[in-house]
Amino acid sequence: MLYLIGLGLSDETDITVKGLETVKKCSRVYLEAYTSILLVDTPVLESYYGREVIIADREMVESASDEILRDAQNVDVAFLVVGDPFGATTHTDLVLRARELSIPIQSIPNASIMSAIGATGLQLYNFGQTVSMVFFTDNWKPASFYDRIRENRSIGLHTLVLLDIKVKEQSLENMARGRKVYEPPRYMTVAQCTAQMLEIEEEKRSAGEGGVYDEESLAVGAARVGGKSEKFVSGTLKQLCESDEVLGAPLHSMVLLGRRTHELESDYVREFAVDKEIWDRIWKRDYEGKQ
Amino acid sequence: MLYLIGLGLSDETDITVKGLETVKKCSRVYLEAYTSILLVDTPVLESYYGREVIIADREMVESASDEILRDAQNVDVAFLVVGDPFGATTHTDLVLRARELSIPIQSIPNASIMSAIGATGLQLYNFGQTVSMVFFTDNWKPASFYDRIRENRSIGLHTLVLLDIKVKEQSLENMARGRKVYEPPRYMTVAQCTAQMLEIEEEKRSAGEGGVYDEESLAVGAARVGGKSEKFVSGTLKQLCESDEVLGAPLHSMVLLGRRTHELESDYVREFAVDKEIWDRIWKRDYEGKQ
Numbered sequence: 355m356l357y358l359i360g361l362g363l364s365d366e367t368d369i370t371v372k373g374l375e376t377v378k379k380c381s382r383v384y385l386e387a388y389t390s391i392l393l394v395d396t397p398v399l400e401s402y403y404g405r406e407v408i409i410a411d412r413e414m415v416e417s418a419s420d421e422i423l424r425d426a427q428n429v430d431v432a433f434l435v436v437g438d439p440f441g442a443t444t445h446t447d448l449v450l451r452a453r454e455l456s457i458p459i460q461s462i463p464n465a466s467i468m469s470a471i472g473a474t475g476l477q478l479y480n481f482g483q484t485v486s487m488v489f490f491t492d493n494w495k496p497a498s499f500y501d502r503i504r505e506n507r508s509i510g511l512h513t514l515v516l517l518d519i520k521v522k523e524q525s526l527e528n529m530a531r532g533r534k535v536y537e538p539p540r541y542m543t544v545a546q547c548t549a550q551m552l553e554i555e556e557e558k559r560s561a562g563e564g565g566v567y568d569e570e571s572l573a574v575g576a577a578r579v580g581g582k583s584e585k586f587v588s589g590t591l592k593q594l595c596e597s598d599e600v601l602g603a604p605l606h607s608m609v610l611l612g613r614r615t616h617e618l619e620s621d622y623v624r625e626f627a628v629d630k631e632i633w634d635r636i637w638k639r640d641y642e643g644k645q
Numbered sequence: 646m647l648y649l650i651g652l653g654l655s656d657e658t659d660i661t662v663k664g665l666e667t668v669k670k671c672s673r674v675y676l677e678a679y680t681s682i683l684l685v686d687t688p689v690l691e692s693y694y695g696r697e698v699i700i701a702d703r704e705m706v707e708s709a710s711d712e713i714l715r716d717a718q719n720v721d722v723a724f725l726v727v728g729d730p731f732g733a734t735t736h737t738d739l740v741l742r743a744r745e746l747s748i749p750i751q752s753i754p755n756a757s758i759m760s761a762i763g764a765t766g767l768q769l770y771n772f773g774q775t776v777s778m779v780f781f782t783d784n785w786k787p788a789s790f791y792d793r794i795r796e797n798r799s800i801g802l803h804t805l806v807l808l809d810i811k812v813k814e815q816s817l818e819n820m821a822r823g824r825k826v827y828e829p830p831r832y833m834t835v836a837q838c839t840a841q842m843l844e845i846e847e848e849k850r851s852a853g854e855g856g857v858y859d860e861e862s863l864a865v866g867a868a869r870v871g872g873k874s875e876k877f878v879s880g881t882l883k884q885l886c887e888s889d890e891v892l893g894a895p896l897h898s899m900v901l902l903g904r905r906t907h908e909l910e911s912d913y914v915r916e917f918a919v920d921k922e923i924w925d926r927i928w929k930r931d932y933e934g935k936q
Binding site for chain 1: 651653654656657658659660661662663666708728729730731737738739741744750751753754755756757759760763764766768769770771772773774775776777796799800802808832870871873909910913916924
């Protein structure tokens with residue numbers, strides 16, 4: 355059997371009881387470690403499970419999935435995923451491959467950032483499609499997120515923005531020379547994300563295609579959602595460009611509010627405002643009572 | 646401290662280890678029992694937690710929340726919610742009230758149907774806003790879901806439809822006579838939901854406002870997501886009107902596909918098709934390669 359097991363969002367105790375019992379009986383245990391991370395290190399998981407944990411990087415999952423699935427017709431294999439097992443596309447590939455090999459599959463769900471973001475007080479019913487933000491480079495500033503936010507905002511909905519993480523990345527030089535030397539991991543912060551959003555808005559405006567949001571659009575930054583040190587900050591996009599100190603360590607994510615925001619949502623989120631007066635002024639002007 | 650603890654979707658072992666450790670140390674334990682249900686009964690939970698579990702019905706949560714919060718400045722109180730604690734609006738009310746009373750709050754997230762629905766193989770990134778479907782009566786057929794589906798479909802997105810549950814409902818007669826006699830619980834099935842959807846489409850067409858979907862629109866029915874007996878059925882809305890026998894016991898939910906469905910998603914979902922030939926024909930005609 356192939357077990358896809360969600361680990362939740364924070365530490366080793368966020369696994370479900372069912373998940374933990376299952377991991378403990380598996381012959382091999384893989385941890386998918388490139389679409390998200392827990393706030394604890396692998397040795398902590400190994401001692402908690404009483405099992406060796408094999409790190410499955412992108413290369414292994416995408417190119418060597420048959421190794422992960424080896425003999426899973428006969429033995430139990432666990433594939434651990436931070437959050438929920440079906441949060442990322444990659445894992446449906448693994449399941450399709452397992453199906454081809456007639457390997458039975460069971461998934462054990464857990465909290466995903468896509469639902470846990472409800473802890474901001476914003477209603478999950480009012481979210482449109484989720485977008486991802488990647489680290490811009492000098493030459494590469496992918497802006498497909500912008501049109502998706504435009505769609506969400508055109509119908510008044512919130513947008514959850516998931517922020518890039520870079521683990522086990524090689525520098526161009528090391529890649530060119532075939533040296534398996536990896537850069538330190540990087541986790542995008544809310545400030546980096548909002549700055550990139552405003553940069554793209556600026557570009558789009560110059561091209562006459564802008565106006566999806568602006569410096570005064572309201573948003574909520576979130577850090578370590580579901581963990582004990584969970585932290586939220588709300589304010590304008592401009593204000594969130596300075597939010598890193600308050601939010602602290604990774605992982606971060608953020609929500610851009612839709613105009614259909616309910617008063618109860620605003621009441622809840624206002625509590626986290628950088629400046630409640632500014633929040634109230636913009637709320638009344640741009641959101642309150644809008645449909 | 647007020648702990649809001651998600652129970653996940655299926656049975657007593659879907660609570661997280663952190664959640665279980667927390668429940669066991671709480672002085673009072675409430676179970677919110679009207680927006681969703683687990684597939685096991687309360688006595689099972691009580692024996693698993695070693696704690697009495699107080700059922701919190703809608704009336705209690707909405708009108709007697711101060712009883713739930715009583716003395717929570719000094720003792721630990723657990724408020725258990727099926728799925729994730731922030732799945733339903735009601736619970737943000739409870740938190741707002743706790744804030745007023747200076748009660749510290751901690752939430753422990755868990756799987757929600759809003760993320761666990763990814764087990765269908767449909768990508769969470771491609772979902773628009775979630776809608777709810779209530780039981781129609783002869784005189785009451787609320788159709789606000791229709792405009793929201795229209796919005797989602799206009800931008801090519803999937804729609805998760807959450808299905809009504811009725812627990813502790815009084816008949817009109819019993820209500821009028823003040824008799825606290827309750828009807829047996831009812832859980833909407835995928836077949837009932839799709840029939841109601843087609844009924845509204847018919848009405849809207851007669852009024853010249855239809856065309857959001859039709860009998861041949863593709864959808865996925867889901868039953869007991871996250872449980873061992875989890876079951877999916879895919880097909881046209883018309884086909885899903887006959888899916889109850891295959892899907893079996895509650896809880897059900899369903900997803901109406903958006904035209905932006907990726908080929909990988911279709912490959913995955915096709916496995917559950919009532920009739921793979923019909924699926925393929927409609928997929929090619931109405932979805933494949935559409936943006």
